[in-house]
Amino acid sequence: MSLLLPTWIVTITTRIILIPVLVLVVYLISNEVVRWSRRIRGLSGPPGLPLVGNLLDINKSYTAEIYRQWSLEYGPVYQVQLGNSTVVIVNAAEDAKTLFLNQTSSLISRPLFHIFHKLVSKDVASIGTSPWNESCKNRRKAAAASLNRPKVQSYEPLILRETADFIGDLVAESKSGVNDVDFAAAIQRLALNTVMTLNYGIRIANMTTMKHESFYGEIIEVENEISRLRSTSKNLTNYIPLLQFLEPIFWRKSSAHAADIGNRRIRYNDELLHRLKDAMAKGVDRPCIQGNVLRDPEALGLSNNELLSISLSMMAGADSVQPTIGWIFLLLAHRGDIQKRAFEEFKNVVKDGYSLHETQDVEYILLLVKEALRFYSPLPLSMPRESTTELHYKGTIIPKGTMVFLNAWACNHDPALFAEPWEFRPERWQDVGLEKHAHQFAFGYGSRMCIATHLATRLIYTVLYHTVANFELQPARDATPEEWDAVKGLKDPTALNASPKASKARFVDRHLSFQAELN
Template identity: 50%
Template sequence: MELLEVLPPDTFKLLQYIILLPIAGLAIYLIQNEVTRYRSRIKNLPGPLGWPVHRDVIPAETYRRWSFKYGPVFQIQLGNTTAVVINSARAAKQLFLGQSHAMNSRPTFYVFHKKVSKAVTSIGTSPWDESCKRRRKLAAGALNRTRVDTYAPILNLEAREFLKDLYSACRDGAVEIDFRPAVKRFSLNLSLTLNYGTRVSSVKSLTDDPLLSEIIYVEGEISKFRDTGKNYANYIPLLRYWEPVAQLLGLDTQPKNHAADIGRRRLEYNDILLEKLKDEVRRGEDKPCIQGAVLRDPESATLTREELISVSLSMMAGADSNQPTLSWACLLLAHRPDIQEKAYSAIRDAGVLGLPSNAYASTKVGYIDALTKEISRYFVVLKLALPKATYTDVTWQGATIPANTMVFLNSWACNRGTFLNIPPEA
């Protein structure tokens, strides 16, 4: 107080302004922000009013529980962004199939689209436009029933190699093992072989091969940047101005421009793999694969290099995202030998064991189909799926969801609702 008393009046007033102006500015910003959030709400669509901050470990489970109160379709507010969450299979069918023409776009995110994928976006993360339409059409041609049948040897080989890795590591069940390296190799090989026709020769290669190590690391980082529940700068613009300040003060543990660097590195190894495949196609030495089918399609000439890589990015995304489901499947079977026995009996009784080994992948066994679907239901790969965006207005029970609204399909709720005693409507 003594210091303030000896300050000249003008200096004291200036000091007051220096302290009060930023506080007043922040208060005005927060008030305007809340008004904007309120006005962006969708009329006649239920949903929580939205707290300034609400953090949850598993958002999909929170939304599932909120559906008890607000119904199968409700709105939420993620910072400044209004989003719609669909929590039941019935509602998903009515919206995604009944109004499919209006639900085929994707939202853009500040972190992922402005930093990581500024140059090229995958098909699964691209907003709907003519370029996306061409890419989807060519990818669909490479994934039709006839084409998929040609990939059966790949599935057969990778499944056998996966089982061989586990069997070899456990020494016929004599020792405990960490199955995660085998899962990682299997998952990565499915993406590499199905998309580029190349593969990881052994589990050891995951750490010894620089290119494979790079793919594993970068795809893991991509999944973090693509996470819709953790990158708060996507929804709160004020945080975007904080990032350079945090870098300057040393409060950010990530290297400067880390997101952009990860995006650049992803393009580099996809470019290497694409060039290798193009050479194989020219020599007629390529193996059946999705990108090879795209390159052989005459319409591929209409795609730019970036659009071709975009197709690859979509297929490579599975290298990281499906590992948790595979891991949970291994844990389930390890704890349930009765399921293993029943599955083996079903395979044996169907006569599969008497067929040539290269026919296994395309053989249908009812119990195995049911088991894999149940594992996918219970241990869903992406709890909130890949977010969509409305391309035009969408209607739902008296509410009009405007174009460019983010939409989450809560696969967690759709798959587990009945099991966890959600009301019958859901």
């Protein structure tokens, strides 16, 4: 009996195997032609792999630092290929000025990402992630009116209230420095409460409410997941069309999860807006940003989705506040010299008694906040831009529709702008010379800079001011010397925000001795 299969079976089997292989080979070859055609003439850049380009390189460690290191080899402005997308990376302050400031109108828009815009935010996107159009312009104008410096000053009582509760949480947890305090939860409550109060006039009563109330737990869970899905480094499907084609077959649950996250975010923001409107109808609402927008005659034309977009932007604002406060706490715990200087400067200013219900301006603490935002760069890669017209850079034409990343981390450590950039030195911002007037890249540059800059800075300052007044920070018992290091201490090197891995310190109460010294 022959073991040979009939010829027709062999033929069919061969075709079943070979046809998909041939199709894949043809696709890969044609895709490489497309990728090659999209490279920008005149810009160098690191070599990449077929199909994925440089995606695997930037997922190995701290993405922004990899981009900075490549700039030492390929120049301050170069191109990378993330899958099929050609992206220009800007790593130096002077070149950032050339592109983001001098050609600001050409870099006013945002690119659309498959995961975030088509799955998570298919119905509505925040102001910060929206492409530039008339609607985005109107939304940004309405939000900016509620976030300018005078308005932020009017929010001071709200910020002080949240800060007082925050200090109270630390006092209760620390037991006068006996316990190591995991301050991450308290910072998260502070940020969420501040955002909700300022945006909707609604706040969480206390830590217990946040732990046990499912509604607030839902907000925390979804906002954390939104931050992950916004990452420009780890979501490979954004850049590889083949993965988008195969997604419904192999990653259906993943795409359904992203869409569900977006729907859940809309639901709880709708609920918060409904509560605010109900309070306004009854005349019992608290002053807040959404209330101001709803009462602003120029904002009456905004649709429900546009109002929701403003809310989404406010909720996303915690992405820079939370990590910055965490880094500062770790820094102070390990840098006794800086903490001592901050407390001494505090005492020199606050001579008439300390109160949790007011905040005075202490220059050194203001400089400390500014230096922390520079040194740690909480959003190391500023929100990506997309060119709306051709860009010109040293004889090179960057085509319309090109994605451009501002590497805020690299610009904030540019030795041409900052002397000894890897040293944490608050005094640099008061020295006579270039540094004193240098741009601080933590909130972006040029058009589409974060409109909540004043609010975020004031909140961080207020928290630091009252923390320095009430506590001496010491390292936790299981602390490591590297936990305050801006690179080695990172929790997730490819995340949207640069959050510290460590979240514990000892908060030793010094209120009584402080009062005695004042009196």
